[in-house]
Amino acid sequence: MSSVATQARPAEAPTSRVLDVQHLDVRLGRFHLLHDVSFSIDKGERVGLIGESGSGKSLTSLALLGLLPDDARVSGSIRLAGVDADLVGARERDLAAVRGRDVAMVFQEPMTALNPTMRVGDQVAEAITMHARRGGPDRRAARARAVELLDQVGLPDPRDAARAYPHQLSGGQRQRVVLAIALANDPALLVCDEPTTALDVTVQARVLDLIVRGVTARDSAMLFITHDLSVVATVCERVLVMYGGRVVEAGPVHEVFRRPRHRYTQGLLAASDLDVAVPGGRLPTIRGTVPPAGEFPDGCVFRSRCGHATEVCASDPEWTGPHPGEGYACHHPADEERVP
Ligand SMILES: Nc1ncnc2c1ncn2[C@@H]1O[C@H](COP(=O)(O)OP(=O)(O)OP(=O)(O)O)[C@@H](O)[C@H]1O
Ligand code: SF4
Ligand SMILES: [Mg+2]
Known part of the structure; x- marks a missing residue:
């Protein structure tokens, strides 16, 4: 993983809170799945979230995007910088405005995130225009910006790639498109849930490198879920350890990994x-x-x-x-x- 860009923030850089999760509790049916989860992430900070399968990592990330099932009973609070409303209890309309603009997500399986019937360039452009404020880019400008973004995430011949449908691309290329969509609006927080697990081993390091470069260039914060602790050691500054729907340990990666x-x-x-x-x-x-x-x-x-x-x-x-x-x-x- 030596190719991964690991440039740390300068020590003197002023930090400000991007995400503040307090006492997050989630119940689904008769199951109490998340218990009193509290953590925060500062601007530009990269935080790893680890734990075995079933620990509650994905549920935590879905809660941050307001994507928990409709019948989930959620309490506690999730505050994002620049967003007035608490995401816990927010209306779907407000959550949709936040998603993709202030917080964006890269899931494990790119195909589930892409529309199979739409050219990928149009999907990136739509992500831009959907959140464009008054005076933002029109469709034509958004298309040009989409090609730029596809270029940034390392797609060869981005102009041609923009005209392709998802099935015409490889898994690694599709995940780059998902990353381009996620980064399109310079989100304050990028949530990645095992973003490279479904990819060929040969392209995993490259996609990881592009993710890190993407968030570093925007000074976006990142919550990175993975089973690969060496990736956390390489990419993240802090780590949260989950088990049984609880955060059981947290701290700077080098300290937690040296003396758990x-x-x-x-x-x-x-x-x-x-x-x-x-x-x-x-x-x-x-x-x-x-x-x-x-x-x-x-x-x-x-x-x-x-x-x-x-x-x-x-x-x-x-x-x-x-x-x-x-x-x-x-x-x-x-x-x-x-x-x-
Ligand atoms: N919709 C649901 N209804 C009921 N239980 C659920 C639901 N979604 C998740 N769970 C349960 O919540 C627990 C945590 O699930 P979660 O998907 O967050 O785990 P995870 O840490 O992401 O695991 P993995 O590493 O396998 O992705 C598991 O016991 C899971 O079975
Ligand atoms: S020693 Fe610590 S981890 Fe083990 S059962 Fe007791 S409280 Fe839990
Ligand atoms: Mg998961």
Whole structure:
């Protein structure tokens, strides 16, 4: 992943909050799926969101775009800079105005994000005109801007590419089109949910590099969901670790990855391929599997799989840390540094 642009923000750059999520709680049917999720992201900041399958990562990202199912019961608050209304409880009309303009998303599967019956250039142009304020670009200018954007995301012959339909492009090219649409209005926040997982290994690094270049050029903040911890280590400044619909640990990537405190984070890192030299060449795994929704234990949700659990773990561990963006919730935190 050495080709990834990792240019950090200058230390003296003034920061301002782009996203503030407070006590986000989501229930669907009889399932309580997100519990008291709080975190924030500053301008230009890149935050990784990690956790095993079923931890609640995608639900969190969908909540940020107001894309949870209609019957979801949501409480807490999601505030975006420049948007007056709280996204929790906002009307669909207001959410549609925010989506693609202030916050945009790149999903895992580009085909689901694209309209198969429309030329990709028109889809990028539509993303521009949809949010154009009075005096914004007309259709013709939007088409020209679409070609520019397709060029920026590395599509060869962007003029020809603009005339193509999604099925005429490769998976990697389609994901570049999705990225062009997501970046079209210079969103303050880009949410990426495993954006390269469905792509051929050979194009993953290139698309990741384009995403990072795209957000860096716009000083956009990014929430990046991935199972690949080495990508988080390369691309992100901060990380949130989720399990059982909760943020169990958060902090600067280099600190959390060097000295994880929550036993779940410790297990996740040990099971990752971040460590180059693994004795015996095999990665350890976290024992057991993630329980289905509704079957997590009371108290610490990880205790059914944790080798350090004691009786006290049957009670909820409190958050230890200066704020929700830094700390952990574990009764018996790890204290050892990892030796990569
Ligand atoms: N529409 C839904 N109705 C009921 N349960 C749901 C719904 N969507 C998600 N869930 C459940 O919520 C939990 C969290 O799901 P989510 O998709 O957020 O996980 P994830 O962390 O993104 O996992 P993955 O890494 O596999 O993408 C899972 O137990 C999932 O089964
Ligand atoms: S609170 Fe207890 S069960 Fe949960 S991770 Fe920490 S030690 Fe393990
Ligand atoms: Mg997911």
